[in-house]
Amino acid sequence: xxxxxxxxxxxxxxxxxxxxxxxxxxxxxxxxxxxxxxxxxxxxxxxxxxxxxxxxxxxxxxxxxxxxxxxxxxxxxxx
Amino acid sequence: xxxxxxxxxxxxxxxxxxxxxxxxxxxxxxxxxxxxxxxxxxxxxxxxxxxxxxxxxxxxxxxxxxxxxxxxxxxxxxxxxxxxxxxxxxxxxxxxxxxxxxxxxxxxxxxxxxxxxxxxxxxxxxxxxxxxxxxxxxxxxxxxxxxxxxxxxxxxxxxxxxxxxxxxxxxxxxxxxxxxxxx
Numbered sequence: 001x002x003x004x005x006x007x008x009x010x011x012x013x014x015x016x017x018x019x020x021x022x023x024x025x026x027x028x029x030x031x032x033x034x035x036x037x038x039x040x041x042x043x044x045x046x047x048x049x050x051x052x053x054x055x056x057x058x059x060x061x062x063x064x065x066x067x068x069x070x071x072x073x074x075x076x077x078x079x
Numbered sequence: 080x081x082x083x084x085x086x087x088x089x090x091x092x093x094x095x096x097x098x099x100x101x102x103x104x105x106x107x108x109x110x111x112x113x114x115x116x117x118x119x120x121x122x123x124x125x126x127x128x129x130x131x132x133x134x135x136x137x138x139x140x141x142x143x144x145x146x147x148x149x150x151x152x153x154x155x156x157x158x159x160x161x162x163x164x165x166x167x168x169x170x171x172x173x174x175x176x177x178x179x180x181x182x183x184x185x186x187x188x189x190x191x192x193x194x195x196x197x198x199x200x201x202x203x204x205x206x207x208x209x210x211x212x213x214x215x216x217x218x219x220x221x222x223x224x225x226x227x228x229x230x231x232x233x234x235x236x237x238x239x240x241x242x243x244x245x246x247x248x249x250x251x252x253x254x255x256x257x258x259x260x261x262x
Contacts, residue, residue: 034175
């Protein structure tokens with residue numbers, strides 16, 4: 001499975017590319033979600049980033065993310 | 080636009096453009112839900128479906144009322160609705176509540192209904208959290224809508240066998256919480 005660093009993940013921001021988000025070390029492909037059109041979610045979140053912290057503040061848990069395909073592993077230690 | 084009202088909200092530290100985007104997205108969700116609920120309700124037929132129809136009708140009308148109540152606040156804050164109905168539909172805060180493949184399956188219809196309400200509960204909880212103590216009018220409106228969305232969720236949840244809602248059917252007019260914004 002592909003390992004993403006922050007720079008690689010940022011390229012999948014949903015603006016002319018697939019929309020990927022990271023959560024707890026996993027990278028999810030949310031491109032097919034109507035709630036992630038053009039890589040934006042609920043006016044507040046952008047694709048291409050690690051949402052682990054943001055999700056802890058969200059009005060829903062990670063159960064909604066788990067329905068999406070996992071396309072990689074997120075590791076900030078890799079340059 | 081209510082210029083001073085908007086200034087007060089900005090001074091309280093709210094990103095008004097972000098809030099407006101959320102309000103428009105939720106208004107879109109309400110109107111599209113109203114549309115899809117009309118189809119869902121029409122398919123609640125037969126011995127099983129008729130038992131759910133009345134409560135689905137209350138939720139349908141109340142979701143339309145939520146749309147009606149949100150629109151003035153959007154314009155007060157300097158926002159607007161999209162000119163294009165399709166664009167409005169596509170930016171909805173919740174995914175469309177489409178009729179299931181088997182339209183005679185009342186249980187599947189109920190699952191669609193409860194998921195739509197759960198999305199709404201999350202959305203208005205978020206707006207309440209964002210505006211609490213800062214934008215009193217949007218908070219008051221969002222809280223009123225949230226109260227009704229929570230009841231809708233619990234009605235459909237009860238029909239799905241998830242446990243008692245603790246509520247009774249609406250008596251009298253619809254929208255007991257939002258009504259004050261519709262005067």
